[in-house]
Amino acid sequence: MRYTGLTEFLKSAPEALAKGPVGMIFVEDLVEVDTTIRHHQNAGFRELLVFAPDALELPKGLEQDVHRIRYDLSRDGALEHAVNRVIDAAPGLWLYYCYNAEYLFHPFCESRSIGELLAFHTEERRDAVLTYVVDLYADDLDQHPNAVSLDNAWMDKSGYYALGRKDADGHVHERQLDFFGGLRWRFEEHIPAPKRKIDRIALFRAKKGLQLLPDHRFNDEEYNTYACPWHNNITVAIVSFRTAKALKSNAGSTFDIHTFKWYNSTEFDWSSKQLLDLGLMEPGQWF
Structure with missing residues (x-):
């Protein structure tokens, strides 16, 4: 599922933050994004949030299994801003974050x-x-x-x-x-x-x-x-x-x-x- 931004995701997909653990993957470039996603799916995360630019292309089946959020990591403090907004929306939930690769x-x-x-x-x-x-x-x-x-x-x-x-x-x-x-x-x-x-x-x-x-x-x-x-x-x-x-x-x-x-x-x-x-x-x- 695609979202135009973090605000839309938090408003329209509360079920994604209903039960953990939830993983957040921040895409800095287009290197090994699909393997990063699959690795964390296999690790046992219930939901994966993928913060990525529009340029990222994922296999159709893989994209359907994650919550893809349009996001620009080049801004100062972008990662902390996103993580902290998810924290505010999911008290009590176990969370995880990493970058691609x-x-x-x-x-x-x-x-x-x-x-x-x-x-x-x-x-x-x-x-x-x-x-x-x-x-x-x-x-x-x-x-x-x-x-x-x-x-x-x-x-x-x-x-x-x-x-x-x-x-x-x-x-x-x-x-x-x-x-x-x-x-x-x-x-x-x-x-x-x-x-x-x-x-x-x-x-x-x-x-x-x-x-x-x-x-x-x-x-x-x-x-x-x-x-x-x-x-x-x-x-x-x-x-x-x-x-x-x-x-x-x-x-x-x-x-x-x-x-x-x-x-x-x-x-x-x-x-x-x-x-x-x-x-x-x-x-x-x-x-």
């Missing part, structure tokens, strides 16, 4: 749905899931000049680290960390400092007054924590070609980068086990 993985996703994960997380009295954005990149940039190849996707197997997150007064936030690594770390000279973090709260439960901030945090500090006070919780990963695409499409960086591979690169096998083994997500108490 990004793919969510959670522990044991080959045999357990996202709904099962969120049911357990809810029982643990948690309303948000820390998400690591793990960079993917094509192995051969001559063959794949936009750095995207699902069949030949590579990732960094090490080089990730975390620092204590401080508030404006220099005090460290309890149970909050800033996470770094991947291409944003290795090519940091091409990445503005505020954009270098790889953590995101991509899965969360909407509530009245909740607001997504420009740096992928929320205005409720508990939502930004990696675990509850008494034990570790589930974390998930989004494997993403987004940074690689940007580095190869930006005139200021593309000519400096001939390959993303290095001695700590490993081929991504599209399994949750690989991400768990590398410590890029964890099951917490969910076995």
Whole structure:
């Protein structure tokens, strides 16, 4: 179903926000949009909202299965604006957001749905899931000049680290960390400092007054924590070609980068086990 904008969608399709989890996919370009949609359908989201420009063409059958909303992501704050309007319209619902060419993985996703994960997380009295954005990149940039190849996707197997997150007064936030690594770390000279973090709260439960901030945090500090006070919780990963695409499409960086591979690169096998083994997500108490 197509909508001329977010306002029309919120007015005419309240049933789409009746039961979660609901996924939001924000289309920045026309790369791998269909595979992004299908991946999240298979993950178990009840509804998918696709925020996309008119230039996007989807297979007819696929477009009928999603709520396609005309949207311009080039405006400042466009993503936060859309997410926050959906939050206001869907209190109590579990929501998720990502960009095209990004793919969510959670522990044991080959045999357990996202709904099962969120049911357990809810029982643990948690309303948000820390998400690591793990960079993917094509192995051969001559063959794949936009750095995207699902069949030949590579990732960094090490080089990730975390620092204590401080508030404006220099005090460290309890149970909050800033996470770094991947291409944003290795090519940091091409990445503005505020954009270098790889953590995101991509899965969360909407509530009245909740607001997504420009740096992928929320205005409720508990939502930004990696675990509850008494034990570790589930974390998930989004494997993403987004940074690689940007580095190869930006005139200021593309000519400096001939390959993303290095001695700590490993081929991504599209399994949750690989991400768990590398410590890029964890099951917490969910076995």
